[in-house]
């Protein structure tokens with residue numbers, strides 16, 4: 001997976017930080033999380049075509065997470081991208097989704113698929129699994145967990161040496177072992193394993209009981225750290241997280257890498273974040289706009 005930060009501000013953008021926007025390239029498809037205002041220009045500055053986005057995930061309908069959506073819908077329509085644009089969002093926000101999708105005059109030239117979600121399984125097939133988890137904020141909010149499933153890539157030379165027929169290869173792929181001329185052949189003997197990655201997305205939320213299940217063993221957790229612990233009272237009042245709390249969650253639930261974002265505009269210099277969080281969880285990336293993070 002590859003994550004590109006298109007915005008790391010919360011509600012108020014700064015000279016160096018746009019509102020939210022996170023572009024995730026997975027093994028299967030390319031996803032965009034929470035397009036805030038200005039997202040189209042951020043794509044241009046990042047050198048990424050917005051037409052590559054196949055699915056958009058909205059965590060909640062505060063403006064910094066969705067005001068870029070009308071522009072993205074119209075842009076992809078203008079580009080006449082060859083795929084439908086699938087949009088996922090908490091079902092309680094349907095009226096905002098409807099308003100945003102009709103925010104200004106345009107003629108839809110592509111198909112839009114709207115997926116109002118409750119917490120639970122969002123999609124599962126042989127390639128991946130997508131889950132939505134209900135978090136705690138001043139409006140309904142969903143966190144998302146994207147799990148790429150293990151894949152086996154057969155090595156052509158080993159297949160030839162084993163002399164397997166097509167039907168036998170299919171059976172081996174499915175069941176993991178077959179019997180050939182009295183000998184057991186294992187899938188791992190003829191292939192290499194691609195474990196897939198887990199990405200967890202948790203914006204905006206106060207600490208809550210759903211977080212451990214959402215983030216456990218994630219290869220990358222993208223989490224809000226709106227405030228520092230010095231502003232804990234503000235974090236509590238507005239149902240947000242401090243950077244240190246995010247670090248504690250990552251440390252306590254087997255997360256491999258934490259990426260922090262959604263900084264309050266009060267912090268002009270985010271260097272203080274690094275100092276505060278690495279003491280709690282060392283493998284923390286303090287996101288800046290246009291950072292690219294290999295997962």
Ligand SMILES: [Zn+2]
Nearest residue numbers: 010062064204
């Ligand atoms: Zn926000």
Ligand SMILES: [Zn+2]
Nearest residue numbers: 060062137204
């Ligand atoms: Zn919010």
